[in-house]
Amino acid sequence: MVKKVIVEATINGDPVELLCEPRQSLLEVLRDELELTGSKEGCLTGDCGACTVIVDSRPVCSCLMLGVEAAGKNITTVEGLATGATLHVLQQKFLEHASLQCGICTPGFLMSAKSLLDHNPTPTEADIRYALAGNLCRCTGYDKIVKAVIDAAKHVADGVGTTHHGKVPRKSASEATRDMLGKGEEVK
């Protein structure tokens, strides 16, 4: 048996202490150790984005990060997107626009879209398509997903739908894109 490690992190706003094997991915830890099964496994190679979570304000494929790397990080999963029984504006718009069919990719799209809006509350359609290009959907052809994010962005820009883990100050689109994609450093 591989020896387990204690990891302390903040997950969906709450301090969490967990045990995991060093070889377990963050996705595996979320799903199998913490029963947060909203993050989905589609590929385990970072190609489909179904496992996207937000780590310290950046979108990350949780299948590409080890659970032990979560130590000291602030992690938001799809389970942490709504505020109590009130849906996040993105969740509401995904429902109104019929943006999901099977729904397996939806958590990942929501988290990528949240990260975009956190950094750039006034994205163009091109910004949105660029920010969501790491998430695959096989059912919708993306049309209704993009429209939902455009609609949600309108609400966020109007101050209606901020996110509950702190609002990121408004930045230019290029700054925001650079921030979101990172500056070349590794996620630690």
Place this chain on the structure above:
Amino acid sequence: MAASTNGHDYKVIGTRPIRHDGVDKVTGRAKYGADYSFPGMLFGKVLRSPHAHALIKSIKVDKARALPGVKAVVTSADLPELADKMEAAGEQAINLAHLSANILARGKALYDGHAIAAVAATSSHIAEEALRLIEVEYELLPPVMSVEDAMKPGAPVLLPTLRNKEDGPDKETNVAAHMQFKRGDVAEGFKAADFVVEREFKTAMVHQGYIEPHNAVGIYSADGHATIYCSTQGTFVVRSLCSAVLGIAEGKIKVVPAEIGGGFGGKTTVYLEPLSVLLSKITGHPVKLVMTRGEVLRATGPTSGSTIRCKMGATKDGKLVAAQCWLAYEAGAYPGSPVGAGAMTIVTPYNIPNILIDAYDVVVNRPKTAAYRAPGATNAAMASETVVDELAEKCGIDPLEFRLKNASAEGTPQTVGPPFKRIGFVETVEAIKNSPHYKSKLTGPNRGRGVASGFWFNVGLQSSATVNIHTDGTVSVVTGSVDIGGTRAAQAMIAAEVLGADINDVRPIVADTDSIGHTDVTGGSRTAFATGWAVYDAAQDALRQLKERVAKTWEKKPEEVAFANGLFSPVSGNGVKPMTLKQLAPRLARTGGPIVGRATVNARGVGPAFATTLVDVEVDPDTGKVKILRVTVAQDVGKAIHPAYVEGQMQGGTAQGIGWALNEEYFYDEKGVLRNTGLLDYRMPTCLDLPEMETIMVEVPTPGHPLGIRGVGEVPIVPPPAAVANAIYRATGVRMLELPMSPPRLMKAMLKKRAAGDSQAAAAD
């Protein structure tokens, strides 16, 4: 935008309510198969063949069994040996010996990824370690990867027992079947033609590409009953196939439908489900198996690659007079490609007096193919719709006009079966002609516009539904149709319409195999059509009973009670107060007890589907990369129950068709090993690759269906490859005859054309 030909004044049908399962799916609460876990659960993994074609000389599992944490290791020796013959199983006949050998290889590995053994252990990592300890001795055989190679005389044979009718009982073969479809006299037909175009096409094997890998949790109880939680398109087909493969009576298996993360036809058979039960039976623990993406691509059913020759002739005024087609489809390792459907759809959109179609189902060392959205039709339409485009050009007729001149309509004979009833093909072509997209001008270099049409039969089959009236006047609708794309909302809307209920007072439920009558797969675009029909009938049954109760309350006859706009009222007024369902429901106990409406259908009179797709492309002359600038799809949807999800089907099918057209392809090396086993290299469209998708729903109701519903799920995938090919031709002058039209393939074709142009220019100098 919808052009309605239905005159009904519906209250709920045609609106766009939020789906009932939506909140769970945007909050991460919805439980898909891989999300289930149970106390004491073990994790299973499958060892797969690294070879395309090999005899399995021996499998040694002792070291794997000895690894701490490993609870069971199984091979095909642990499954009953089944008869090598076709048996009826749900939608189609199936050879159970082949099915069983696909779940665990028996004697021979027939493709890279073929399951050899399965392990159950206390963690998935230990199960993986155990796989590395299993020793398999193979004797390699030459792989047979293409239909051409497989059909050659003397080709290595995959299945020693395979025979076809033509070659007789003594000849070993890779050709599982030859079908022929004939009408009129093609030789005479081609004599009457002023223009004849004949082309040979190749299309690559492609995968459905659902984002959720296959999964199953099996729980075998000491009393001999088994429960399976899995993401499948058909719980009843999982039950019957597991029963056959495992030798457990159907009545002792319950299949619970998890939410399903896409299927597109690929989740209509079993891979992991029988293994989960087998491993659970041996260990006494629940066992969960989930495939990796590599396993999904290597070892579940993609759809056939194909070779298709298509020859069509037209008179100079643009009438099609003859068509001759030859189709050979890769079945994969075991017989059963959709080549029959390809043959029966290839020229069916057109009224052609003389046709001759030959179709071959060919086994090759690739995974056994499974259904993929209008299976067989997309390959076929790539061929016929490109040839139609070329003939229209030769005749000097606009391709849409050419289609209108030849379009199948009510009374036109189909390739097989009775003449068409009322269909909406012409309407889809007219809708494209009148669309803002078609009326817009496409300008700029390297750009082109293309159009193509598609046809798909759709199916009916069996469905069951119950409609429960609750004491607060709310309603639950129970069906056995797994919901992949919003069908639960459609079922609830149908019941709400019949009962005059608010859509939020109706709860749709997808039940397990013990809790609802037999229901066939969510496939064949049948769920809204057939299960919707059952729900309509069940709601009518509930309404009939409700009227009886109202009559009892009023001391009248049931026929003296009218129902409209949610209100029960006397047919002729005499002072009783009209009442609503909500007022009536609490009184049911006093008027005879609970009310359950129920209905089953074995739906006939299926309305076939047509779509026409218009695409603008821009081709990069230096790389061959194709950019989709604009796309519009017009489809006959019969009656759109929830238009947003109908549009979603049209958009999603179009996106898959574009992926098939431009990028998606199985790459096997010379040893028959799949080289692109991940989603980086098996390249599906992202949202950067696609534009906004415009949809035009044309509503031509299906005759005989109480709501005029027509299946909508499959046909939109059919036209895009040919539409894109025709657009590329207008952009570049190159006729692409091979899918995918990926940058290297298109670049090569453009360079060839340029070289031919240069040499012509040189000759002219």
